[in-house]
Amino acid sequence: MNQSSKPFKLTSFRTPPKPPSTTTTSPQPPLDITTITNLILKAENQDSITQTLHTISEWTPHLVQTILKRIWNHGPKALLFFNALDMNHHSYRHSAAAFDHAIDIAARLQDYKATWTLVSKMRSRKLGPTQKTFAIITERYVSAGKADKAVKIFLSMHEHGCQQDLHSFNTLLDILCKSKRAEMAYKLFKIFRGRFRADVISYNIIANGFCLKKQTPRAMEVMRELVDRGLEPTLTTYNILLKGFFRGGQIKEGWEFFLEMKKRKIEIDVVSYTTLVHGFGIAGEVEKSRKVFDEMIGAGVLPSVATYNALIQIICKKDCVENALLVFDEMLKKGYVPNATTYNVVIRGLCHAEKLDTAIEYMDKMRQDCEPVIQTFNVVIRYCCDGGEIEKALEVFEKMNGGENCLPNLDTYNILIGAMFVRKNADDLLTAGKLLVEMVDRGFLPRKFTFNRVLNGLMLTGNQGFAKEILRVQSKCGRLPRNFRL
Numbered sequence: 209m210n211q212s213s214k215p216f217k218l219t220s221f222r223t224p225p226k227p228p229s230t231t232t233t234s235p236q237p238p239l240d241i242t243t244i245t246n247l248i249l250k251a252e253n254q255d256s257i258t259q260t261l262h263t264i265s266e267w268t269p270h271l272v273q274t275i276l277k278r279i280w281n282h283g284p285k286a287l288l289f290f291n292a293l294d295m296n297h298h299s300y301r302h303s304a305a306a307f308d309h310a311i312d313i314a315a316r317l318q319d320y321k322a323t324w325t326l327v328s329k330m331r332s333r334k335l336g337p338t339q340k341t342f343a344i345i346t347e348r349y350v351s352a353g354k355a356d357k358a359v360k361i362f363l364s365m366h367e368h369g370c371q372q373d374l375h376s377f378n379t380l381l382d383i384l385c386k387s388k389r390a391e392m393a394y395k396l397f398k399i400f401r402g403r404f405r406a407d408v409i410s411y412n413i414i415a416n417g418f419c420l421k422k423q424t425p426r427a428m429e430v431m432r433e434l435v436d437r438g439l440e441p442t443l444t445t446y447n448i449l450l451k452g453f454f455r456g457g458q459i460k461e462g463w464e465f466f467l468e469m470k471k472r473k474i475e476i477d478v479v480s481y482t483t484l485v486h487g488f489g490i491a492g493e494v495e496k497s498r499k500v501f502d503e504m505i506g507a508g509v510l511p512s513v514a515t516y517n518a519l520i521q522i523i524c525k526k527d528c529v530e531n532a533l534l535v536f537d538e539m540l541k542k543g544y545v546p547n548a549t550t551y552n553v554v555i556r557g558l559c560h561a562e563k564l565d566t567a568i569e570y571m572d573k574m575r576q577d578c579e580p581v582i583q584t585f586n587v588v589i590r591y592c593c594d595g596g597e598i599e600k601a602l603e604v605f606e607k608m609n610g611g612e613n614c615l616p617n618l619d620t621y622n623i624l625i626g627a628m629f630v631r632k633n634a635d636d637l638l639t640a641g642k643l644l645v646e647m648v649d650r651g652f653l654p655r656k657f658t659f660n661r662v663l664n665g666l667m668l669t670g671n672q673g674f675a676k677e678i679l680r681v682q683s684k685c686g687r688l689p690r691n692f693r694l
Contacts, residue, residue, distance in 0.1 A: 301333075342361065381410060443474065547578055559588065585620065624643055
């Protein structure tokens with residue numbers, strides 16, 4: 209076997225040092241969550257995971273859920289951990305929340321056999337499945353393009369011991385609408401609104417679905433239908449329509465709708481004002497956004513973190529990042545605690561202004577208030593790659609794999625693999641191949657284009673041995689090109 213075909217591991221994990229041998233033994237301090245997570249990720253099979261599990265004296269539902277969240281982007285390993293703990297640690301029993309996490313992971317991997325096995329096991333232990341479980345499953349089916357199947361699953365909930373009601377019906381409508389299937393949701397709504405006694409929330413969900421597709425006139429029709437049915441629109445109803453106008457680029461209509469709300473003495477809240485701040489800003493009217501921001505304070509409505517996020521984002525996009533940072537500092541002085549979205553818009557703005565080092569500094573500063581999320585890492589990695597700083601991008605990637613709260617996802621791998629073709633050298637293409645193997649190992653399915661691009665790159669740079677390994681991986685995924693043979 210040549211060097212290029214050796215199994216690849218981008219991540220190096222440190223095993224905790226053994227305690228010194230003494231005549232008197234004292235109990236070992238409990239392992240921290242990062243060490244436990246890394247040991248699980250390092251384990252190569254169920255036996256080695258089982259050995260790791262026995263090093264922990266007490267497993268709690270909170271600890272298990274935390275680990276499942278951390279290794280969520282390594283689906284196969286997460287399920288291996290879940291099953292090993294279930295079978296080999298008799299003093300611990302999985303909670304309903306842990307089952308929901310495992311079901312979510314299995315359904316995301318489109319391993320539907322494992323998904324329904326977990327549902328059956330959950331039911332046998334009288335832990336569910338609950339309405340939340342079915343919401344998770346239907347959302348995963350819809351994400352996989354199986355919306356019709358998701359509807360059938362909803363209609364069969366009672367067969368699994370979970371009755372449908374208005375709340376679960378609204379959840380299904382919301383999932384369909386947020387996946388840009390408002391028309392499908394509306395048809396279901398008309399069929400079942402009598403059976404489930406649709407309420408104003410149901411109508412709001414449908415209206416929002418049409419607004420997401422920039423079909424504000426359809427949303428207005430839904431609102432009129434709501435009134436005709438004898439229901440009273442809520443502030444949420446009006447805010448959905450207000451946002452719909454601005455999302456559809458109907459700035460004048462949106463502003464007139466807002467003035468009509470005021471004229472009708474409808475309570476204007478922070479969500480209404482945040483919609484205006486963001487809507488005017490995206491349309492390029494930054495001064496109007498600032499004016500609305502100042503007016504809301506004068507009207508006795510205090511900005512929320514989301515309002516500041518909207519203002520910072522539009523200043524980054526339409527003005528300059530320096531002015532956005534002034535707003536960020538003002539936010540801190542007034543006692544607001546930035547969230548992940550706040551830092552993400554600042555970091556994106558800095559990256560766009562080609563201030564990568566400052567962006568990474570803000571990423572470190574972020575940890576004082578909240579943990580970086582996958583979008584944070586992906587933004588920095590993407591801009592590093594776009595700026596030709598491949599090594600810096602790989603350093604950030606290594607941080608993700610080496611103890612951060614979130615592992616790389618499909619987008620992370622696609623960004624990095626694409627960047628490996630820019631310099632057109634053999635080492636980069638070898639790295640692309642290694643990244644491809646790792647992403648498949650973690651349960652992500654690359655596109656045919658990605659497989660073939662990496663395969664051709666390795667063949668052209670003389671890495672035929674590794675190319676054959678990639679070809680085997682591709683055949684296991686069912687994406688073997690016709691013009692290649694093993």
